[in-house]
Amino acid sequence: ELLLPTDVVIADNFAPDANSQTVSIEAIPDGWMGLDIGPDSVKVFQEALADCKTVIWNGPMGVFEFDKFAKGTEAIANSMAELTKTGASTIIGGGDSVAAVEKVGVADQMSHISTGGGASLELLEGKVLPGIAALNDA
Known part of the structure; x- marks a missing residue:
């Protein structure tokens, strides 16, 4: 299942002190950018996660x-x-995601953490990873 946000927190510039507001995904004004998911999207995502056995x-x-x-x-x-x-x-994949769970203080509560985001996704796609292939050939 692929979920997309329905609302976003937007800003008038890319800065920590930017003016911001929450709008529906269809209502982002010209010149503004989405910098976070909104509270409605958070609820939808949390509901979707509630019964998951693997994330x-x-x-x-x-x-x-x-x-x-x-x-x-x-x-x-x-x-x-x-x-x-x-x-x-x-499972947390990718350096930014790892940094995020560390900042929140829950990294030690995850089952597995990998800074190799792109490589992790390629492995899930079934692609051969050169480093793993070299180890298998050794």
């Missing part, structure tokens, strides 16, 4: 480096930590 997360929900735009990422990271407690496998 692979690659890529933060927003610009978590700016506190104003970190709420979506924080909410999903905390939801994933809760899933791990219920026995789900939670």
